[in-house]
Amino acid sequence: MTESNEPATYRTVRWVGDSATGWLRLIDQTRLPTEFVEIDCSDVPAVWEAIKTLRIRGAPAIGVAAAYGAVIGARSQGTDDAASIRRALCLATSYLRTSRPTAVNLFWALDRMDAALASVDHFDGPAMLDRLLVEARKIDDEDRAMCRAIGRHGALLVEPGQGILTHCNAGGLATADYGTALAVVFAAHEKGTPLRVFADETRPLLQGARLTAWELVRRGIPVTLICDNMAAQVMKEGKVQLVIVGADRIASNGDTANKIGTYGVALLAKAHGVPFYVAAPSSTFDLSIPDGSAIPIEQRDPREITHGFGRQTAPDGVEVYNPAFDVTPADLITGIITEKGIIRPVNNLAIHEVLVS
Amino acid sequence: MTESNEPATYRTVRWVGDSATGWLRLIDQTRLPTEFVEIDCSDVPAVWEAIKTLRIRGAPAIGVAAAYGAVIGARSQGTDDAASIRRALCLATSYLRTSRPTAVNLFWALDRMDAALASVDHFDGPAMLDRLLVEARKIDDEDRAMCRAIGRHGALLVEPGQGILTHCNAGGLATADYGTALAVVFAAHEKGTPLRVFADETRPLLQGARLTAWELVRRGIPVTLICDNMAAQVMKEGKVQLVIVGADRIASNGDTANKIGTYGVALLAKAHGVPFYVAAPSSTFDLSIPDGSAIPIEQRDPREITHGFGRQTAPDGVEVYNPAFDVTPADLITGIITEKGIIRPVNNLAIHEVLVS
Numbered sequence: 001m002t003e004s005n006e007p008a009t010y011r012t013v014r015w016v017g018d019s020a021t022g023w024l025r026l027i028d029q030t031r032l033p034t035e036f037v038e039i040d041c042s043d044v045p046a047v048w049e050a051i052k053t054l055r056i057r058g059a060p061a062i063g064v065a066a067a068y069g070a071v072i073g074a075r076s077q078g079t080d081d082a083a084s085i086r087r088a089l090c091l092a093t094s095y096l097r098t099s100r101p102t103a104v105n106l107f108w109a110l111d112r113m114d115a116a117l118a119s120v121d122h123f124d125g126p127a128m129l130d131r132l133l134v135e136a137r138k139i140d141d142e143d144r145a146m147c148r149a150i151g152r153h154g155a156l157l158v159e160p161g162q163g164i165l166t167h168c169n170a171g172g173l174a175t176a177d178y179g180t181a182l183a184v185v186f187a188a189h190e191k192g193t194p195l196r197v198f199a200d201e202t203r204p205l206l207q208g209a210r211l212t213a214w215e216l217v218r219r220g221i222p223v224t225l226i227c228d229n230m231a232a233q234v235m236k237e238g239k240v241q242l243v244i245v246g247a248d249r250i251a252s253n254g255d256t257a258n259k260i261g262t263y264g265v266a267l268l269a270k271a272h273g274v275p276f277y278v279a280a281p282s283s284t285f286d287l288s289i290p291d292g293s294a295i296p297i298e299q300r301d302p303r304e305i306t307h308g309f310g311r312q313t314a315p316d317g318v319e320v321y322n323p324a325f326d327v328t329p330a331d332l333i334t335g336i337i338t339e340k341g342i343i344r345p346v347n348n349l350a351i352h353e354v355l356v357s
Numbered sequence: 358m359t360e361s362n363e364p365a366t367y368r369t370v371r372w373v374g375d376s377a378t379g380w381l382r383l384i385d386q387t388r389l390p391t392e393f394v395e396i397d398c399s400d401v402p403a404v405w406e407a408i409k410t411l412r413i414r415g416a417p418a419i420g421v422a423a424a425y426g427a428v429i430g431a432r433s434q435g436t437d438d439a440a441s442i443r444r445a446l447c448l449a450t451s452y453l454r455t456s457r458p459t460a461v462n463l464f465w466a467l468d469r470m471d472a473a474l475a476s477v478d479h480f481d482g483p484a485m486l487d488r489l490l491v492e493a494r495k496i497d498d499e500d501r502a503m504c505r506a507i508g509r510h511g512a513l514l515v516e517p518g519q520g521i522l523t524h525c526n527a528g529g530l531a532t533a534d535y536g537t538a539l540a541v542v543f544a545a546h547e548k549g550t551p552l553r554v555f556a557d558e559t560r561p562l563l564q565g566a567r568l569t570a571w572e573l574v575r576r577g578i579p580v581t582l583i584c585d586n587m588a589a590q591v592m593k594e595g596k597v598q599l600v601i602v603g604a605d606r607i608a609s610n611g612d613t614a615n616k617i618g619t620y621g622v623a624l625l626a627k628a629h630g631v632p633f634y635v636a637a638p639s640s641t642f643d644l645s646i647p648d649g650s651a652i653p654i655e656q657r658d659p660r661e662i663t664h665g666f667g668r669q670t671a672p673d674g675v676e677v678y679n680p681a682f683d684v685t686p687a688d689l690i691t692g693i694i695t696e697k698g699i700i701r702p703v704n705n706l707a708i709h710e711v712l713v714s
Contacts (some may be wrong), residue, residue, distance in 0.1 A: 033673075034668075136461040202586070204584050209662070213675045219670045228584070229559050229618025232620050233617065233620060259428045261587070263590060267589055267625055305558065305583075308666055309666030314563075321587060321591065
């Protein structure tokens with residue numbers, strides 16, 4: 001574990017070393033905002049644990065971490081024998097798929113790693129591993145580029161002086177770099193557009209308070225932290241003109257799974273006439289499912305709610321419901337900001353047109 | 358301070374002793390659910406502090422505590438001289454009025470104490486104090502009776518098998534005994550109506566997790582604890598057929614101030630076609646104001662949000678918005694359950710008819 005003071009710049013996830021014998025380094029997001037700690041993962045169980053326990057989280061960042069995790073897995077039975085590498089990669093990707101069920105980027109990235117290996121089936125072991133590292137780096141680099149493109153497209157939506165409400169963290173910490181929903185904020189801010197973000201703290205794990213507020217404070221962007229149950233009130237007071245959130249999986253019709261509470265925010269935005277946008281790369285779309293009812297929703301440990309931050313805050317014996325995500329129906333979504341452009345209105349046809357253009 | 362194991366029965370607030378020389382004992386609700394601790398208040402600053410810091414909270418309970426606090430204040434300059442008692446009561450009630458701005462029951466109870474003294478202006482000192490204690494006990498006893506009546510009226514709304522969502526704590530801990538919103542639940546449960554409560558944890562101070570869940574678990578009533586941002590999802594899943602919340606102040610037209618987040622819950626209930634009821638005694642109505650825009654909203658310490666669980670969960674330097682209450686417009690309220698009956702629909706005329714009947 002590498003513990004350090006908070007650096008001027010940071011990378012959410014990165015590969016250390018120039019070859020497939022390197023390792024994965026990531027910011028342990030469970031320690032933010034009070035401690036900036038990076039951890040190194042050099043075996044697959046460590047990567048799996050980091051994803052499972054949300055040391056790394058955010059659909060695109062999970063995809064990148066899993067891709068590097070696949071490289072680590074592929075070499076785990078030796079670097080010379082092609083057959084061993086094939087078996088080891090298969091085991092690793094199968095295992096990593098079990099870390100979290102909702103974010104589709106995890107499966108998308110691991111599919112790419114499997115396909116990359118299949119495309120070099122005739123290579124020798126070291127060349128195979130090199131090809132896998134190239135693919136993982138490509139997923140990483142593409143994610144960075146996609147985030148910048150999302151920022152460019154989305155910044156056109158932001159008018160000077162607007163209040164932008166966001167839920168959970170869809171920032172640089174949720175991606176390889178720069179974010180999705182926050183990419184729009186960053187890009188607008190970099191253009192000089194004055195704005196203020198209202199960050200839902202996002203119970204139970206407070207990604208909004210811990211991560212979104214941290215990213216915005218670091219960049220000097222005005223941010224007001226609120227409890228999730230205050231979103232309706234700040235909308236009623238006219239403080240919010242735009243809602244932008246990230247996504248963990250988007251169905252063919254635009255139904256969007258995102259952090260629990262997003263669906264409620266979408267309903268509140270509708271009630272107050274505030275446009276509600278989702279920002280996500282094309283890798284977040286799952287065109288194999290017709291609508292949101294097919295998206296599996298992860299249920300998490302009740303103790304995240306009853307013992308959230310080192311203290312018991314509910315009585316022994318209470319039942320708890322703790323879904324990690326909810327699904328916002330497409331008809332509550334004004335538009336989806338992707339790296340290929342803004343999908344608006346949100347429906348099968350418009351999604352198809354933008355994604356395959 | 359009296360620390361004890363959790364008793365079989367408890368009283369939120371009570372007068373210890375048979376005369377005006379007694380003192381106020383109350384459960385320190387900031388220590389629940391993990392510690393059951395009662396504290397004794399024998400001077401006005403202690404009562405003020407207990408209200409300000411939410412050791413005692415809930416509009417009706419605040420009223421009862423303030424009434425006993427007025428007795429303590431009245432005797433503080435001596436128990437013989439009528440003029441001293443008059444001055445001391447005036448000082449005490451003026452000071453106690455500054456403890457919290459939103460709950461109208463505080464002002465209502467202190468007005469009653471002032472009026473009680475005015476009605477015995479010719480009494481000697483000890484008799485004056487006796488009269489004040491009688492008035493405070495009356496406010497206490499009336500509150501108990503009102504809660505039971507609210508339970509009786511409200512229980513008629515509950516169908517077998519329903520899920521009832523509540524926000525914050527409007528239970529026995531928010532009143533002298535038995536509660537308002539939870540009185541409906543308790544009364545229905547005592548009649549044998551099967552039901553399940555969904556308790557919003559209610560950030561920032563988690564009264565739902567700490568207090569509502571505690572009261573329900575103690576009574577063996579099925580309760581599922583959720584984070585505030587999960588309310589929309591449990592409604593979408595068809596788990597909730599009724600919402601009942603308490604109130605801190607209700608304007609002439611029915612606009613209702615209650616714990617922050619209530620307004621959002623009302624909007625979500627409307628979106629899902631779920632009836633939304635307020636339960637409150639008539640002392641919670643403030644007929645001096647036409648609508649909710651005249652209700653002052655208390656702003657509380659940002660650290661309740663940034664350092665809520667004994668740990669810092671937001672970065673240094675972040676701005677915070679922390680209103681303690683919001684106002685739910687009358688048109689989102691299906692009915693108001695009072696000790697005099699159910700006001701439905703909610704408007705000036707119906708309120709007038711029920712309250713003055």
